[in-house]
Amino acid sequence: xxxxxxxxxxxxxxxxxxxxxxxxxxxxxxxxxxxxxxxxxxxxxxxxxxxxxxxxxxxxxxxxxxxxxxxxxxxxxxxxxxxxxxxxxxxxxxxxxxxxxxxxxxxxxxxxxx
Amino acid sequence: xxxxxxxxxxxxxxxxxxxxxxxxxxxxxxxxxxxxxxxxxxxxxxxxxxxxxxxxxxxxxxxxxxxxxxxxxxxxxxxxxxxxxxxxxxxxxxxxxxxxxxxxxxxxxxx
Numbered sequence: 001x002x003x004x005x006x007x008x009x010x011x012x013x014x015x016x017x018x019x020x021x022x023x024x025x026x027x028x029x030x031x032x033x034x035x036x037x038x039x040x041x042x043x044x045x046x047x048x049x050x051x052x053x054x055x056x057x058x059x060x061x062x063x064x065x066x067x068x069x070x071x072x073x074x075x076x077x078x079x080x081x082x083x084x085x086x087x088x089x090x091x092x093x094x095x096x097x098x099x100x101x102x103x104x105x106x107x108x109x110x111x112x113x114x
Numbered sequence: 115x116x117x118x119x120x121x122x123x124x125x126x127x128x129x130x131x132x133x134x135x136x137x138x139x140x141x142x143x144x145x146x147x148x149x150x151x152x153x154x155x156x157x158x159x160x161x162x163x164x165x166x167x168x169x170x171x172x173x174x175x176x177x178x179x180x181x182x183x184x185x186x187x188x189x190x191x192x193x194x195x196x197x198x199x200x201x202x203x204x205x206x207x208x209x210x211x212x213x214x215x216x217x218x219x220x221x222x223x224x225x
Binding site: 004006009033035037043044045047050052091093095100101102103104105106107 | 145147149154155156157158159162164170172173202204206208212213214215216218219
């Protein structure tokens with residue numbers, strides 16, 4: 001069963017605007033971690049942000065923030081003030097603490113327009 | 115430079131041939147993973163290893179095997195390659211803080 005769902009295959013955003021990438025997850029565990037990764041066209045995987053299930057505050061890293069809604073099992077990534085260099089594929093991932101496996105969603109392609 | 119090294123970066127392979135993708139990390143991470151990336155499917159876990167000497171099956175293990183003789187190395191073997199194994203393969207390791215470090219990927223084409 002798919003544990004991570006990203007419903008937006010592709011999105012366009014205007015430069016300097018904010019964009020929200022959706023991610024929902026499925027787990028019965030109380031303790032887990034949520035991750036977002038960026039994959040530019042060059043292919044490497046770049047870690048962006050992490051949210052633990054017990055963290056009371058939403059994680060932020062520079063222009064990236066994670067809108068964590070535990071009851072709804074969603075972990076949306078918000079990119080503020082989009083830049084042309086933000087054009088990439090973005091993956092949401094989850095790791096249940098008692099399980100070393102880390103599952104990824106199908107990804108969302110973001111294209112930033114000048 | 116600390117990190118994960120994968121080899122080869124790219125390979126074209128005839129169906130039926132045996133192939134081993136190499137992965138080495140120098141960060142002393144216990145947990146390591148092999149993923150394949152296919153368009154529209156994201157990254158799917160093939161095999162993983164929690165620590166040296168142990169391995170486990172991921173979502174799509176069929177046709178692949180792994181070994182973990184030591185902490186640093188985690189090779190992935192295709193015993194008899196098939197065209198459906200054409201993909202980009204990523205090796206990764208998990209730090210104590212929960213961050214997953216990726217190699218640069220190995221692009222494999224099976225003809």
